Amino acid sequence: MHYPLVSLAMRKVGELVVTLFVASVLIFSLVALVPGDPAAALAGGTRPNPETLAAIRRQFRLDDPIWQRYLGWIGDLFTGNLGTSFVYRANVTDIIGPRIGTSLLLVAYSALIILVVGVGVGVAGALGNRVVDRGLSVLTAIAMGAPTFVVAIFLISVFALGLGWFPVFGAGDDFGDQLYHLTLPAIAMSFAYFAFVARITRSSVRGEMFSEHVETARSRGLAPRQYIPHHVLRNASAQIFSVAGLTIASLFAATVVAEQAFGINGIGSLLVQSAARQDLPTVQIISLAMVFAFVVVNTVVDIVNAAIDPRTATRGRTA
Amino acid sequence: MSVAQLAAGRSTPSVLRRASSVGWLTVASTVWMLVLVIVAVIGPLVAPYDPTALDLMNVYAGPSSAHLLGTDETGRDILSRLLVGTAPTLAGPALVVLIAGAVGVLLALSMAWLGGRFDAFLSRVLDIMFAFPGIIVAIVAVSIFGAGFIAPVIALSIAYIPIIARILRTSAIRQRNLPYIAALTVQGASPARMWLTHLLPNLLPIITVQLVVSFSYAILDISAISYLGLGLQPPATDWGLMVASGQPAVIAGHPGQSISAAVVIVITVVALNLIGDRLGEHFDVEQR
Helix, strand or coil: CCHHHHHHHHHHHHHHHHHHHHHHHHHHCHHHHCCCCHHHHHCCCCCCCHHHHHHHHHHCCCCCCHHHHHHHHHHHHHCCCCCEECCCCEEHHHHHHHHHHHHHHHHHHHHHHHHHHHHHHHHHHHHCCHHHHHHHHHHHHHHHHCCHHHHHHHHHHHHHHHCCCCCCCCCCCCHHHHHHHHHHHHHHHHHHHHHHHHHHHHHHHHHHHCCHHHHHHHHCCCCHHHHHHHHHHHHHHHHHHHHHHHHHHHHHHHHHHHHHHHCCCCHHHHHHHHHHCCCHHHHHHHHHHHHHHHHHHHHHHHHHHHHHCHHHHHHCCCC | CCHHHHHHCCCCCCHHHHHHHHCHHHHHHHHHHHHHHHHHHHHHHHCCCCCCCCCHHHCCCCCCCCCCCCECCCCCEHHHHHHHHHHHHHHHHHHHHHHHHHHHHHHHHHHHHHCHHHHHHHHHHHHHHHCCCHHHHHHHHHHHHCCCCHHHHHHHHHHHHHHHHHHHHHHHHHHHCCHHHHHHHHCCCCHHHHHHHHHHHHHHHHHHHHHHHHHHHHHHHHHHHHHCCCCCCCCCCCHHHHHHHCHHHHHCCCCHHHHHHHHHHHHHHHHHHHHHHHHHHHHCCCCC
């Protein structure tokens, strides 16, 4: 019985490697798209002098053929050398290092909110009465239309300025303080996603409630607390988990807006600032990292999902 | 196809009857979108003030008969800025949907039609493209070509292609395998005739729903890019930019500008989602 799962896992990991390889080639070749001298492009918004340009040509091996440059770049990445940002005049590793923990904590925090609140609201809507269901659907419809930066403004004016419960800016110092600072950003970031997960959960649980095996259980006189956990929720869990997984994978990209809105020094806000200053070496590393995170989380979700619901392993779906 | 046309199929001629059969929320959403399209065209003509005219004696004014939505940090009329900002706010996402829709439909149909290795290869390509979130592609494009209106629009168009093409491909394959296509093939119908007079019309409902939903996502993405300061640049303005430029004032206790722009963004996106849901229900399109 284990074999479909193993072969699925191997296929997924294979796809992951191909995707990451293509992504790294695409992101690497961005420099070639820039109009004009690639050395000047890599220098970003700065006005480089001839020595800097020569240093850039040397560091990025601009006189070598493109495939050698790619191999050099990717080889450096594997050894932990992420290159130099000429805008920040620093090693990209040193710029990203202190910021990455904040972003990861923010993503984890939001993921927790999405799972707990999204699934909770969805199940409540599916099992609750008409009024509860109707109210929650209106709520999720509005939440899905509210972009992160709008929710951020709303949360800042109500909970940070109005009630004074939370800080307006920054990421905090120690772990507890960080959690406190990241609460509003995490809510802002998870808002649209939790609504999406809630809707999928609702329709999925609803679907199971009217499936034949549940009808049978009901007609045999089983109480809801007997058939709901084992027959309804267990069957609905695979679809819920796969959608929740996809949204959690998307959270890495969502940090861009949330961190900028709340002035948090994470890699999302760094990406925005680097893009505005056309700092290509930094943009390349962060965008590659975000694609990497998205693909890895998706692959893990696919494999875990197949473990939860063996039917998906043999159905051979691609995500 | 508009919601009004959907209702036109019913026998009762009364406009009100039609409206209630479609659902008031959907009618209201459609009216809102129509008004926005009109405002996008005539916005600069009906704006009560010049959207860039400063009035430093009258900053952060609250709503009044002179300024219905008040003024911003330099005394500019917020309502006028919203009206003038409507066109750029909608034009970017509209372009994204048109470009991604055209390419996506073409890809989906040719993948379904040709099948085999062509389909398998392009499916892999779409899977890989799917790993690039739209907003990241847009930001990367900005880092190469500089901030502005064009780079994020082109980047998002590319990022939306796999989303549209994937869903349409599944429906196109289902259509392609139906007996009527086989019957037409036996009759010697040309592929062009089959595509244009049969396949495309039959797929039109799901294409419409897909484009409406994508339009609402594109508004979210383009507004976010503007909010981040990577899209349209001042003195031009759109709603995302207005939310951002009003943010310092929110902290100073004058949330007027940010809130006004935020509310119109949310209403627009919710309206489009409701229209999309209703169209999907009407056409019995299975979403996702």
